[in-house]
Amino acid sequence: MEQADLIWMNGDFVAWEDAKVHVLTHGLHYGTGVFEGIRAYETELGTAVFRHADHLDRLFRSAGLYYMPIPYTLQELRTATRDLIVRNGLRSCYIRPIVFRGYGQMGLYPLDAPVDVSIAVWEWGAYLGEEGKRRGIRAKVSSWRRISGDSLIPHAKASGQYLNSVLAKVESQKAGYEEAILLDDLGHVCEGSGENIFVIREEEIVTPPPTAAILDGINRRSVRTLAEDLGHRVVERDIDRGELYLADEVFLTGTAAELVPVREIDDHVVGSGEPGPITRELQGAFDDVLHGRAERYREWLDVVKVPTKAI
Numbered sequence: 001m002e003q004a005d006l007i008w009m010n011g012d013f014v015a016w017e018d019a020k021v022h023v024l025t026h027g028l029h030y031g032t033g034v035f036e037g038i039r040a041y042e043t044e045l046g047t048a049v050f051r052h053a054d055h056l057d058r059l060f061r062s063a064g065l066y067y068m069p070i071p072y073t074l075q076e077l078r079t080a081t082r083d084l085i086v087r088n089g090l091r092s093c094y095i096r097p098i099v100f101r102g103y104g105q106m107g108l109y110p111l112d113a114p115v116d117v118s119i120a121v122w123e124w125g126a127y128l129g130e131e132g133k134r135r136g137i138r139a140k141v142s143s144w145r146r147i148s149g150d151s152l153i154p155h156a157k158a159s160g161q162y163l164n165s166v167l168a169k170v171e172s173q174k175a176g177y178e179e180a181i182l183l184d185d186l187g188h189v190c191e192g193s194g195e196n197i198f199v200i201r202e203e204e205i206v207t208p209p210p211t212a213a214i215l216d217g218i219n220r221r222s223v224r225t226l227a228e229d230l231g232h233r234v235v236e237r238d239i240d241r242g243e244l245y246l247a248d249e250v251f252l253t254g255t256a257a258e259l260v261p262v263r264e265i266d267d268h269v270v271g272s273g274e275p276g277p278i279t280r281e282l283q284g285a286f287d288d289v290l291h292g293r294a295e296r297y298r299e300w301l302d303v304v305k306v307p308t309k310a311i
Contacts, residue, residue, distance in 0.1 A: 001122065004088040008080050008119040011072075013087060019118070026101035026113040031160020033100030034062035037255040038081075040121075042091040043292030045303045049085075049095065050255075050290055051218050052078060052302035056097070058218070062156040063099050068115050070099055077119070082304045084121050094124035094256070100159065127194070127256035128178055133283070136263030136275050137178040137252075139192070141241060142168035146182040146190040146213045154213040165193040179252070181244070181265065184213045189239035195254035196220035199239055199247045200278050206243075209236040219253040219286075222300065226285055229296075232278065244268075249276030251283070258290070259283045 007019040027033040036059045040049040056074045063070050072080075081095060097119045105113035126133050144167045147154055152161050168180035172193070181197065184190040189208055191197055196217040198207045205227055210216050227234050244250060248271045250262040259282060261275035275283070288294040292301055 002124065004090065004093075004120070004122045006084060006087050008084045010116055010118070011080075013084070019120070021116070022103035024106060025103050025116075026105055026110055027116075027159060029106070030101075030108065030110065031158070031163070032066065032068070032110050032113075033098055033159035034059060034066060034068065034157055035096060035098040035159060036157060038095035038097070039255055039290070040085060040090070040093050040095060040304065041290050041292070043301065043303075045292050045298070045301065047085060047091050047304045048292055048301035049081065049304060050302075051222065051300050052081070054218050054221075055255075058157065059097055059099065062158060063115075065153050065156045066158060067111060068099055068101065070117060071115060072117060077117070078302070081119055081121075082302070084119055085304050088121055090121060090123065092123070093121045096120045098159075124256070126258060126260075127254070128252075128260050132178060132260050133258065136261035136270075138176075138264040139179045139181050139262050139266075140172045140175055140177040141244070141266055142171055142180040142182050142193075144168045144171065144180075144182060146184050148185040148213055150185070154215060155210065157215060169193040179262075183241060184208075186238075187241065188212050189241060189244060190214055192252050192254070192257075195252035195257045195260070198223070198251050198253065199243060200249035200251075200276065201243070201247050203232070203248075203278070205232055205234045205278070206239055207234065207236055208239055212238060217254060219255055219258070222289070223253050223259060223282060223286055226289065226297075227282055230281065230285065244270075247271065249279045251275075251279045259286050 006013045036055045038055045101110045101113040102116035172180035180193045245268040289297045
C-alpha cells in the first residue's frame with residue numbers, strides 16, 4: 001500500500017514507520033474497535049473531505065454502541081484530520097480514523113482498558129479497480145450469512161465484525177469473482193462484503209432497509225438522495241435472492257468502492273452484461289458530486305486548503 005509521512009495517534013503526529021501499538025492491545029485480541037472509511041478528493045475548491053461530519057458522527061455512534069467513550073470531540077477529530085492531510089501534502093486520499101481499546105487490560109471485560117484513537121491518510125485507488133468501475137464486476141452470493149442483530153450490532157462499523165466480511169470476500173475471490181453478496185439471516189439480500197447494494201428493475205431502484213442487518217452507508221444515503229433528485233423512484237424493502245438474477249441493473253456503493261456496476265451474479269448475466277443507463281447516470285452524477293462539480297451538493301464537502309509548497 002502507499003505510505004504517507006505522518007499518522008495522528010492520541011493527539012500527536014507520529015512518523016508513519018513509528019506508528020505502533022503494543023502486542024497486548026485489547027483490540028488486537030478481541031476486535032474491540034470501531035472505525036470509519038472516508039475519502040478526500042481534489043476539487044476546484046481545493047482538497048475536500050466528503051461528508052466528513054457525517055462519517056465522524058457515525059464513528060461516535062459506533063463507539064457508543066460498544067461502550068467506548070472517545071476522549072476527543074468530533075470537532076477535534078475533524079481538525080486533526082484536516083491538519084493531517086495538510087501535513088502529508090495530499091490532494092486526494094483515503095482517511096481511516098480508528099477508535100480501539102488499547103494496552104492495559106486483558107480478558108473479555110474491556111471497560112478498564114484505555115480508549116485509543118488514531119487517524120491515517122494515504123493515497124488509495126478504487127477498491128474494486130478502475131476497470132471494475134468502468135465495465136462492472138462479477139459477484140457471488142456468499143455461503144456466509146451477514147451477522148444479525150441477535151449476535152452483534154450490524155449498525156456499528158466495528159472492527160471484529162469484519163471477520164464476517166473477510167470470510168465472504170475470501171470465498172468469492174477463491175471462486176473467481178471480484179466481490180461477495182451476503183444474505184441476512186432470513187435469506188434476504190443484505191450487502192456486499194464492504195458495500196451497500198442497489199437493484200434496478202423496470203426503472204425502479206430498490207435497496208435493502210436498515211432492518212436487513214445492513215450498515216447504513218454514507219454513500220448509500222448520498223446516492224439515494226441523488227437518485228431521487230434526478231427523478232428516480234427509490235424504494236427500501238426486502239429483496240429476495242432471485243431478484244438479483246432478474247434485475248435489469250445492479251450496483252454497489254461504498255466509500256472505498258465509490259459506485260461500481262455489477263455485470264454478473266452467480267454466473268447469471270445482469271441485464272445486457274454491461275453497466276445499464278441508470279447506473280451510468282448515477283455513477284457520472286455521483287462522480288461530479290465527489291469532485292465538487294455539482295454545486296447543489298457542495299455542502300457535503302469539507303474543504304481543506306493544502307498549500308502548494310507542501311505538495
